[in-house]
Amino acid sequence: MHTVALVVAAGRGERFGAALPKQYASLAGKPILRHAVEAFLAHPLIDAVRVVIGPEDRSLYDAATRGLDLLPPVIGGASRQETVRRGLESLEPLAPDHVLVHDAARPLVSAAVIGRVVAALEHHPAVLPVLPVVDTLKRVADGLVAGEAARDGLARAQTPQGFRFPLILAAHRAAEDRGYTDDTAIAAAAGLEVATVAGESRNMKLTLPEDLGLAEALLRSPALRWRTGLGFDVHAFAEGRPLILCGVRIPHDRGLAGHSDADVAFHAVTDAILGTLGAGDIGTHFPPGDPRWRDADSARFLRHAVELLAARGGRIENVDLVIVCERPKIGPHREAMTARLAEVLGVGPDQVGIKATTSEKLGFTGRGEGIAAQAVVSVALPERAG
Template identity: 50%
Template sequence: MSETAAVVVAAGRGIRVGGGTPKQYRRVGGKAVLTRTLEALARHPGLARIQVVIAPDAAAFYGECLGDLAPGHAAKLLPPVEGGATRQLSVRAGLEALAGAGAPSLVLVHDAARPFVDAALIDRAVAAARAHRAAVPGIPVTDTIKRIDPQGLVVETPPREALRAVQTPQAFAFAPLLDAHRSAAAQGLDGFTDDGALAEWAGLPVALFEGDVRNRKITQAADLDEADRAFGGAAASDDAAAPASLASGASMTLVTRLGTGFDVHAFTEGDHVWLGGVRIPADRGVLAHSDGDVVLHALTDAILGALADGDIGVHFPPSDPRWRGASSDQFLADAVARVAARGGVIDHLDVTVLCEQPRIGPHREAIRARIAEVAGVPVSAVSIKATTTEKLGFVGRAEGLAAQAAATIRLP
């Protein structure tokens, strides 16, 4: 059957969030996490069927999820199947159920606890499955990673440029993935924690496609609270229901707003500059009260402009000694939090750097990744460009550098 189906793994206990209800059935914005995830998948026109895998004792929880689904979304759902003692066994149960109902050509395997999956990420997953037959979404690793021995001593610091944090949905040609699961089961192996690793074990080449930093997995109680705020509800950690208007699926109109920002700093003695949260070696530094990151300063002002909420100097005055030498990512994070506090979302961030030196090209992707991480948007929503001024003005004379930015947001 030439179609794409999805397996949603919802059989876990989710105990790290606390409370007596598994995390996939806790409510965010008036609906269960699993309901949010299923709606995100079901509304995508490229997915024909969805196979949910649940715990043996979760039928009542799952029934409540179905009752909260938006009209029409249940039509793609197959009857749920019971999972096993490990994630690998649960995924296999879902794949076997799909095979019994008429095997699809492609399958996406997705965690129930990732309700922020969007259409663009699903598009990339399906395209990657068609192109590579086995592919996983990944995002750049921004923290330094250490490998330790059993005694807790560091034995290796792998270069993070070659590392990616892997998410779901993971995407595969259906038949090879099912064969890999059956082969692992025949050899008594059931501990693979993701299907990409199982595919690697089976000898399948696994490609990586661009993930989404917003596609975070709910793991801790704080994640539930954050998700609840994002979906516009009451405090999820208290298991409280959202207002009736939200629980019933009432929609809220979001209006698009555009803000712009500009920042400039003169060069001074030094050996590096900060641009977009990335430390870049340079012949000189910049004269600034904070770290002088013109990219993050311009972006912060652009977001504040879209909010009509003053500028960076209003919220972080240079006269305040707290901000002397401060990292500018906290300024951007504050502006992003102000968008979220007003129920808004950030759609796109665009920056142009004006400088003769340093060269931006070698650092472009690292800058995009860092901005995306701080702003909580996918890398695809961040644009970084650079230009000179043809030797004109202070930029042309290499006396300093500047950045101009635009931010597109949506507010209720």
């Protein structure tokens, strides 16, 4: 096996205040442990998952993981360090290349974090997902502020922590049980270099009773993945046609040639949105030879792309559009064009940028033969596992 996930679930979680160990408490209708395990089972880079449990918890474990394709569980020890070591030793017959050690109390780990850790293991012996420390840190004694602590160079550690399996197994076996609560500390003590990757605030550790409500709120609001699409379009000038840019009729002696209204700006933005979805280009959805689209308002094409994005649960974050031509001047019409583009997209005008430039008399735009447009669109999409 290449990569195995080891989920640590042997703790008692006294601060959580539940009748059961917290990993078996219900989160949105499922045990916390099951949420964590399913994240790894669903990931294409994880070959197998094993859970390390407390000696009294076998019946709770069986109920929480019923129906899941897991390696048989292993009984943990008196400390977290011993628990992880036992889990690692149980994997030795499988001889995986990599192991990811994860706390069961982090049920919202995303596919993106798992993927970053696995990818970094190709170049580093140990990998730690971290978050920056953004709050001011204070030293407190007897309920009073006793000073400040510099936060420069500090980071908040998360799991899964990834390791090259033979190295972390040897490090655990060599380490004295000093109450380590973090496996990268054991790796560092053994002289292993520990690289960091970006964690996520969503990947919180459930410690106190109020954390459960926050985790449920986060589950209702799925993790987002940002994507960027690029669109480019060109139309030649033609006599006897109106010039339409971003849905606005621009006074000019010629319009643009095309099967539809030839709105080169809307076409570029449409292709950029379709690019964020991997959904082909405008011609795929609206073939230029189809008589239904003759002289059609290109806002129809743009709305279609927006609807496809919405159907995936996505939203537009911003649009940056560049129009290239010698004439007409775009500046006098920029405000109207921005308003119309924002209206069709269903976003605020502050999320739309429209710029114009010339090609310094070079090329077909420089010779006044047509107009080109290039658009970059950033969107947020709910993350899919894997």
